[in-house]
Amino acid sequence: MRGIGSSRVGSPISLIMALVFPAMIAAAVALAYYGFKHAEDVSRPVEQLFRLECQDYAEGLAKSVETKLDREALSLFAQITALEDDPASTDPCDLDPGPGIDSFVVLGETRRIECTWPRPREADGKKRKPAEAAPKIAWLPKIRNLAWRQVDLGSFAYHHEVLDSGGSALLAYTARRGADGDLYHVVAQLNLDFIGKQWDENELGPGRKNRRVAILDEASNLIAGVRLGGPEARPGGRLFYEGPFGKALYRWRIQMVPQNAEEFQAQWERTKGVRRVLIVLATAIIVVGLVLVWLAILTERRASRMKSDFIANVSHELKTPLSLIRMFGEMVATGRHKGEEVAREYGGIITRESDRLSHLIDNVLDFSRLERGKSSYHFAEGNLAEVVERALDVCRYRLEREKMKLVVEIEPGLPVVRMDENEMTLVVLNLVDNAIKHAADGGKVEVTVARAPGFVTLAVRDYGPGIAPEEHTRVFERFYRSQRTRERNVRGSGIGLALVKNIALAHGGHVTVQSPVLDSPDHAQGSLFKVFVPAPVPAGVEGAAPAAGGIGEPAT
Numbered sequence: 001m002r003g004i005g006s007s008r009v010g011s012p013i014s015l016i017m018a019l020v021f022p023a024m025i026a027a028a029v030a031l032a033y034y035g036f037k038h039a040e041d042v043s044r045p046v047e048q049l050f051r052l053e054c055q056d057y058a059e060g061l062a063k064s065v066e067t068k069l070d071r072e073a074l075s076l077f078a079q080i081t082a083l084e085d086d087p088a089s090t091d092p093c094d095l096d097p098g099p100g101i102d103s104f105v106v107l108g109e110t111r112r113i114e115c116t117w118p119r120p121r122e123a124d125g126k127k128r129k130p131a132e133a134a135p136k137i138a139w140l141p142k143i144r145n146l147a148w149r150q151v152d153l154g155s156f157a158y159h160h161e162v163l164d165s166g167g168s169a170l171l172a173y174t175a176r177r178g179a180d181g182d183l184y185h186v187v188a189q190l191n192l193d194f195i196g197k198q199w200d201e202n203e204l205g206p207g208r209k210n211r212r213v214a215i216l217d218e219a220s221n222l223i224a225g226v227r228l229g230g231p232e233a234r235p236g237g238r239l240f241y242e243g244p245f246g247k248a249l250y251r252w253r254i255q256m257v258p259q260n261a262e263e264f265q266a267q268w269e270r271t272k273g274v275r276r277v278l279i280v281l282a283t284a285i286i287v288v289g290l291v292l293v294w295l296a297i298l299t300e301r302r303a304s305r306m307k308s309d310f311i312a313n314v315s316h317e318l319k320t321p322l323s324l325i326r327m328f329g330e331m332v333a334t335g336r337h338k339g340e341e342v343a344r345e346y347g348g349i350i351t352r353e354s355d356r357l358s359h360l361i362d363n364v365l366d367f368s369r370l371e372r373g374k375s376s377y378h379f380a381e382g383n384l385a386e387v388v389e390r391a392l393d394v395c396r397y398r399l400e401r402e403k404m405k406l407v408v409e410i411e412p413g414l415p416v417v418r419m420d421e422n423e424m425t426l427v428v429l430n431l432v433d434n435a436i437k438h439a440a441d442g443g444k445v446e447v448t449v450a451r452a453p454g455f456v457t458l459a460v461r462d463y464g465p466g467i468a469p470e471e472h473t474r475v476f477e478r479f480y481r482s483q484r485t486r487e488r489n490v491r492g493s494g495i496g497l498a499l500v501k502n503i504a505l506a507h508g509g510h511v512t513v514q515s516p517v518l519d520s521p522d523h524a525q526g527s528l529f530k531v532f533v534p535a536p537v538p539a540g541v542e543g544a545a546p547a548a549g550g551i552g553e554p555a556t
Contacts, residue, residue, distance in 0.1 A: 024286075024290055025287070025290065028283055028286040028287055028290070029283075047238050047239060050239055050241070050258065051241050054211070054241035054243075054256045055241070055243065057211075057256070058241075058243055058245070058246075058254045058256070059246070061245075061246075061254070062245050062246025062247070062248075062249070062254075063246065065245075065246065065248075065249070066246055066247065066248050068100075069158070069170070069172070069190055069248055071100075072098065072100030072101060072190055072191075073156060073172035073174075073188060073190065074156075075097075075098065075100075076097045076098075076101050076104060076172075076186070076188050077156065077174055077176070077186055077188075079095050079097070080092050080093075080095070080104075080106060080186055081176060081178075083095065084176070084178040084179070084184060085178055085179040091115055092106050092114070092115060092184075093105075093106055093114075093115035093116060093117045093119070095117070097117065097188070099191060099194045100190060100191050100194055101188050101189070101190060101191060102169075102189040102190065102191045103116070103117060103118060103137050103139075103188070103189045104116070104117050104186060104187060104188035104189065105117075105137065105140065105143075105186070105187050105188075106184060106185070106186055107143070107184065107185040107186070107187070108182075108183075108184060108185075109182060109183040109184065111143070111148075111185055113140075114184070116136075116137060116140075137189075138163055138164075138165050138169070139161060139163060139169040139171060139189055141164075142159075142161045142163075142169070142171070143187055145159065145161065146159050146171070146173050146187070147159070148173075148175065148185070151173065151174065151175055153175055153176065153177060154174070154175075154176060154177075155174065156172055156173060156174035157172070157173060157174075158170060158171065158172055158247070158248040159171045159173065160248065160249055160250055160251045160252075162218055162251065166219075167217075167219075168217060168218050168251055169189045170189065170190045170192060170248060170249060171187055171188065171189055171190075172187075172188050172190060173185065173186065173187040173188070174186050192223075192249075210258065210259055211256050211257065211258050211259060212225070212226055212228055212256065212257050212258075212259060213225040213226070213254065213255070213256050214226060214227055214228050214254070214255045214256075215245060215252060215253070215254050215255075216252060216253050216254075216255065217251070217252050218251040218252065220253075223252065228255055228257055230257075237257070239257055239258055240255070240256075240257055241255065241256045241257070242254070242255045242256075303479075306478075306479035306494065307479070314360070314364060318357065318360055318361075321353040321354070321356045321357040321360070322357065324349065324350075324353045325350050325353050325354060325357070328346040328347075328349050328350050328353075329350055331346055332346050332347065332350075348397070349397060352393075352394055352396075352397045352398075353397075355394040356394060356398070356429075359394065359426065359429045359433075362422075362426055363426065363430070363495060363496065363499060364495075366423075366426065366499055377420040377423060377506055377507075378420050378422075379418050379419060379420055379507075380418070380419070380420075380421070381416045381417070381418050382416060382417065382418075382419055382421055383414065383416055384414065384417050384419065384424065384449060384456050384458065384533060385410045385414055385449045387419075387421050387424050387425055387428070388408075388410070388428050388447065388449050388458060389408075389410075390425065391425045391428035391429050391432075392406065392408060392428065392432070392447065394429065395429065395432045395433070395436070398436060399432075399436065399445065402436055403443070404436060404442075404443055404444060404445055405443060405444040405445070406444075406445050406447070407444060407445070407446045407447070408446075408447045408448075409446070409447070409448045409449070409450075410448075410449045410450075411449060411450040411451055414449065414450075414451060414456055414535075415451070415456065415535045415536060416535075416536075417456050417507075417533045417534065417535050418507075418534075419507055419533060420503075420506075420507070423503045423506070423507075424503070424507075424533075426499060426500075426503065427458065427499075427500050427503050427504070427531055428447075428458065428460075430496035430497065430499060430500050431458075431460040431496075431500060431529050431531075432445060432447070432460060433496060434460075434462075434496055434497065434529070435460055435461075435462035435464070435527075438462070438464050438465075438527075439462030439463055439464025439465070439526060439527070441463075441464060441465075442462055442463025442464045442525070442526055443463065444462075444463050445460065445461070445462055446459075446460070446461040446462075447459070447460055447461075448460075448461070451535070452532065454534060454535065455509065455532040455533060455534055455535055456532075456533050456535045457530055457531065457532055457533070458530070458531040458533070459528060459529070459530045459531075460528070460529050460530075461517065461526060461527070461528045461529075462526045462527055463525055463526040464525075464526055464527065465525075466515040466516040466517075466525060466526055466527050467513065467515040467527050469515075472513050472515065475497050475513065476497050476498055476500070476501040476511070476513075477498060478494065478495055478498040479494040479495065479498075480494060480498075497529075500529070500531065504531050504532070504533070507533050507534065508534045509531065509532040509533045509534055510531075510532050511529065511530065511531045511532070512529070512530050512532075513527060513528070513529050513530075514527065514528040514530070515527035515528065
């Protein structure tokens with residue numbers, strides 16, 4: 001019966017535990033992983049928006065600077081073109097290019113130097129020849145690096161070159177054809193200091209309202225703006241932007257961070273921390289919930305198995321007295337007995353087995369009420385010794401049948417106690433029944449009713465194999481059966497001692513177990529169960545413990 005029930009109950013649950021729980025654990029892990037990923041992704045749109053705004057601002061700033069550069073370059077090219085087209089002019093470099101131009105050179109069709117500006121002079125005021133003046137212009141050797149083939153006739157381009165002497169030069173170069181049809185080339189170095197002063201004041205000002213801006217040259221020297229500092233103002237920072245400064249000054253870099261970058265970073269760290277805590281907490285709750293469900297399933301399986309064992313054991317327990325009642329009843333009914341005295345003996349057996357059957361049924365009913373939380377007790381003052389003697393009368397035939405000796409010791413002059421006689425009868429029957437089942441080999445059961453400070457005690461001693469120390473508390477659990485009981489295949493419902501404990505507690509007392517019991521310093525065997533029932537303490541008795549509270553009211 002137990003095997004079939006366990007298989008039917010266990011198989012679906014085992015399938016759930018084997019398939020569903022790993023899937024749920026995997027889902028919890030996936031939730032945690034994608035939660036962290038989502039927390040990262042949520043902050044990215046803010047960063048991307050900031051970088052897009054910085055990129056637009058950088059492009060706008062570079063375009064405004066390049067517009068100024070274009071104006072200076074085109075003005076110079078126009079002046080040189082006018083001199084080249086003027087038949088009366090013999091020197092296209094004889095002009096004032098303005099503060100936006102540092103120097104320039106005019107090359108012929110074969111890109112040989114025709115003239116340069118500025119023109120170095122001798123101490124006597126005489127002009128040098130172009131060939132002698134050329135080495136004074138530091139960027140002149142870089143002319144060969146210019147991409148002349150990519151420049152259309154009449155257009156111009158920029159070349160940002162790092163000089164060997166240090167620093168850099170922004171060169172604007174063009175190829176043009178004069179009125180006489182001759183091809184000439186112009187290369188000019190723009191004065192970035194002059195232009196930089198203008199954009200530093202006029203262009204960077206609006207950008208500083210909500211961001212810090214720095215323009216750095218090829219050596220990371222500050223050209224304009226303010227040098228950025230702080231943990232966020234570094235490459236790789238979440239709110240740090242860095243890019244080339246336009247198409248002309250492409251060797252320079254522009255850097256930007258928000259004015260309150262540190263505040264943004266601190267807020268983001270707080271938000272990130274809160275999200276992580278929430279994700280971890282949610283994941284932990286899911287895992288804990290799964291563990292609790294797992295434990296609940298295991299507990300339910302164990303309870304189902306215990307209930308199956310309980311039904312099987314109770315069925316067996318009921319079968320024995322019913323078989324005896326039926327057998328002796330048929331013998332009395334059919335007259336198969338030797339005289340009236342034997343018939344009365346059979347009737348006594350039927351009565352005692354009926355009492356035993358009632359005891360088993362009362363156990364089941366009491367346990368059922370206990371499970372539903374509807375146990376009720378009817379307290380009245382009475383003599384515990386009389387209750388014990390009446391209960392033992394029910395057990396005598398069974399003790400004789402098991403060839404066990406019953407020893408009863410009742411201390412005289414015991415005080416009355418407030419108790420439910422029916423429930424205390426169940427206590428006696430359960431303890432004696434427990435001794436008969438588990439200690440029949442000992443051959444003797446001792447029942448003692450005595451006085452203790454503040455209590456009247458009921459003790460039942462057997463001489464069986466005893467109970468392991470680690471099982472002393474567990475034997476009072478419902479459906480629990482000790483290891484030795486299972487090994488010896490002793491039948492039992494597993495609820496007797498649980499009822500004893502609950503009845504004792506309901507009376508304001510308690511129950512203890514001692515096993516093994518020391519008979520002598522060198523010998524210990526059996527078990528001793530002792531139930532303490534509170535008794536009134538006579539006034540003036542020293543050393544007596546007070547009776548437990550609550551025994552004067554019916555317990556429910």
